[in-house]
Amino acid sequence: MTEPTHRVENVATDSHVGVQAGTVHNLTVYERDPWDSPETTFRKGVSFLKGRMPGPARRLINDAMVGYATNEVYFYWLLAMVSRRTRHELTKDEAAQLRGRHALMRLRGEDPWRDGVRIIDRLLESAGKAEEDIRVVVKDLDALREPQRSLILEHLELYLDGPIEDHLWHRALSKAKTDQMTGGRGDRIWKFFHPAPAAPLCRKPRPPETSLGCWARAVAATVVLLMATGHLGYLILQSGRALLMAAYVLGLAGASVGARETAHWRHRVERRRAKDREYRRGRSEVEGGVVGRRMKEQPRRKTKAERGSFARRAEHRINHYFAKYVPRGVDRDDWLVETEGMRRSLGDELTEVYGETRVGVEKIAWLIRHRASEAATRRRKGMLWGYRRELAAPLGTKARAILGLLALAGAGGWAAVGIVPVGPLPAIGTILLLLISGWICSRTWLHIVLEQRRYAADQAESLSAYQGDLEALARWRARLKDKPDDEEMATWLDCDRKVLLEEALRHYKLTMSGVIAHAFIEAPAPGSERARLRGGPWRYKNYQLLVFLVTQEGVRQLTVTLNFLKGTFHDRQRLNYRFEAVASVRVKQSDDGGRDFQLALMNGNEISVEVNSGIEELQQGERPGAVSEVSLDAAGLPHTLHVLEAIAAEGKKWVDQRELRTGNLSAALNDPE
Structure with missing residues (x-):
């Protein structure tokens, strides 16, 4: 026997730097409504049982049996009574119920559920019997249909002992190895940890920044500009000079083309600069x-x-x-x-x-x-950076803008200067009004036009991005369509547990019936992502799994990190210690509801595992503490505490008396009297 020679702390997790948040799927598989019918209550109890949470499953199925009793109900009731615990963990009332099970169950007709009930009943009666006495029931179990056969193998692991235990263990292990990676686990399990994607929202572009004052200046300047332009044309028309009239018309055409093309050019330049500032x-x-x-x-x-x-x-x-x-x-x-x-x-x-x-x-x-x-x-x-090419102004736009402005400056300027000698005072006044109003008009209208075009471009860009996001959402939803349910997650985790248990048995050269008791603790690995259904336990991407094997010589402990996505084990740690080395076992509850499992050894070493961080992230309608309860039940803590607390309290004496207690209890449970 060897004891650990170093201090071991926090073998599993530290929630303060680890799990902080998680995904909660809005499904009501585990939510109970006071108005549920007995059948609905039973179905929810079955969901808890298949999710490896026998505690709430027993309560719900017991409640449902008052008004809903079928062969299927009796089958699941028996499974819930014995799932994930030994005979010693039954309460007096539960032991009495199992003793009187034949009077309690009113089986009707012949169906696979009744066959399953019969097999469970015979398995319970065969516990502790010799090898030759159990061959018939094992053969009948092998011939049982699915899903009854698989359910029995999954849930009677701890309850049975003796030769029948080895038979069921080999069958359960074979099934676990077969099912461990089935159902597309490698391609699907990661989807459980992704929340339902939120629909994209279309970004609203910033409205055009054009104040009332800006519009007022633009309108006033435009009115003055039109009046001045008209008066200049009137003066030129009165002069009767054809060349001035032609230059005047050419200047107007140049102003129209130049203003339009310049605004288009400037819009591209400004947008390109804005993109550069934003992206580069x-x-x-x-x-x-x-x-x-x-x-x-x-x-x-x-x-x-x-x-x-x-x-x-x-x-x-x-x-x-x-x-x-x-x-x-x-x-x-x-x-x-x-x-x-x-x-x-x-x-x-x-x-x-x-x-x-x-x-x-x-x-x-x-x-x-x-x-x-x-x-x-x-x-x-x-x-x-393709926008730089897309927003580059075409040569045609630049040429038209330049030629238009040259025509305005050249022909329009020549026409304005040419009319001055004809009527100096009115001509000069008109030209001054043209220059001032034209300057104000060009600046204000350019700002207004650029803002309108910027808004339209932003809106088109937002709509284009929104359409692309909608297409991406459709692809993502299609990819998440086959997300596994919580029952599948629980089944895969149970398979991993059995494979790990087999590794521990093989390493220590033990058989299942040669182990006095075994127990697990499932805890989140540091920093692991997590997810759950409403009312259900947390599931993690990475676990710390601890398996305890109680033998005649002491306790064998194996700790590993489980990559749940791939079903692989890493970072193995093995510890061996005598019964007398166990000083105390307890669960420490922090103020925020977190639970730490603590195993103290006589040499001062302590094994501390945080099995629940206390961060429940309750959804509407969920009761405080309910998530922690089902998470601890799913983690196997109740059974582990039962075994290790007994060792801490009684030591080797508990082991020596176990066989006598087990034999007496088996006889009592199978004796209706």
């Missing part, structure tokens, strides 16, 4: 040292504290996915530098659109992933 800030390129100047044009960026927790979580996810989706042939660090401004812009957009809603970052993680993947795809195709 932070890049050492914003080539030619223009970063400093452009950043000065930006308003002060809010600090992280000002942007709030949503912005921080969004930023973390954005950085994660941009670091994950890196274009082929591009260094990750270079990619992050290149997309710094783009990532900030996306963070600002998400904070603006979703920051004030109830939608959490986890529910739009698919959107962030889509945008990051889309950016990598555009970079791979050489289109990441």
Whole structure:
């Protein structure tokens, strides 16, 4: 026998740096309504049992039996009574119920459920009998239909002892190895930890920044300009000079074309500059040292504290996915530098659109992933900065703008100067009005037109992005369509437990019947993501599993980290200690509801495992403490405490008297008298 020679602390988890939040699926499989019918209550009890939570399953099935009794109900009732516990863990009332089970159950007709009840009854009676006495019942069990046979193998693991225990264990282990990776586990299990994706929201563009004063100046200047232009034409017409009249008309045409094309050109330039400021800030390129100047044009960026927790979580996810989706042939660090401004812009957009809603970052993680993947795809195709080409003004636009303004300045100016000698005073006054009103009119109308075009372009861009997001959402929902249910998650975890137990038995060269008792603790690994159904237990991507084997010589403990997504075990730790080395066993409950399992040894060493962080994240209608209760039940803590507390209290004496107690209890449970 060897005892640990070093101090062991927190073998499982530390919730203060580990699990902080999780996904809660809005399904009502585990929610009980006081108005449920007995049949509905029974079905929910079955769901708890299949989810490896026999405690609430027993309560619900017992309640349902008052008004709903069928062969199926009796089958599941027997399973719930014995699931995940030994005979010694039965209360007096439960032991009395099992003793009087034949009088309690009113079996009717012949169906697979009645066959299952008969097999369970015979298995309970065969406990402790010799090898030759159990062959018939084992043969009948092998011939039993599904799902009754699998359910019996899954839930009678702890209850039976003696030769029958080895027979059932080998069958249960064989089934666990077969089922461990079935049902597309490797491709589906990760989907359980993703929340239902939130629908995308269309970003509302900033409205045109045109005040009433701006419109008033534009209208007034336009009226004056038209009047001055008309008066100048009247003076030229009165002069009777054909060349001045032709120049006047050419100047008007040049003004019309030049103003239209200049506005189009300026819109492209301004939008390209805005995109550069938005996407390319932070890049050492914003080539030619223009970063400093452009950043000065930006308003002060809010600090992280000002942007709030949503912005921080969004930023973390954005950085994660941009670091994950890196274009082929591009260094990750270079990619992050290149997309710094783009990532900030996306963070600002998400904070603006979703920051004030109830939608959490986890529910739009698919959107962030889509945008990051889309950016990598555009970079791979050489289109990441494609807007610069798209917004470059065509040569035709530039030529028409320049020629129009030249025509206005040349022909219009010549016509204005040419009319001065004819009527100096009226001509000069008209020209001054033209220049002043034209200057004011061009500036105000250019601002109005640019704002209108900017708004229209932003709106079109938002709609285009929204359509792309909707298509990405449809693809993501289709991918999550085969998300596993909680029963499948519980089944896979149970298979992992059995495979680990078999590894421990093989390592210590033990048989199942040669082990006095065995127990498990399932706890979250540090930092593991988690998810659950409403009213159900937390399931984790990574677990710390502890298996305890109680033998005649002492306790064998194996601790591993389980990668639940892949069903693989890592970081094995083995400890052996005598019964006398166990000083105390307890569960410490913190103020926030967290539960720590603590096993203290006589040499001062302590094994501490946090099996429940206390962070329940209750949904509407959920009772405080209910999630912790079912999570602890699913983690196997009640049975583990029963075994280890008995060892701490009685030591080797508990082991010596166990066989006598088990034999007497078996006889009592199978004796209706």
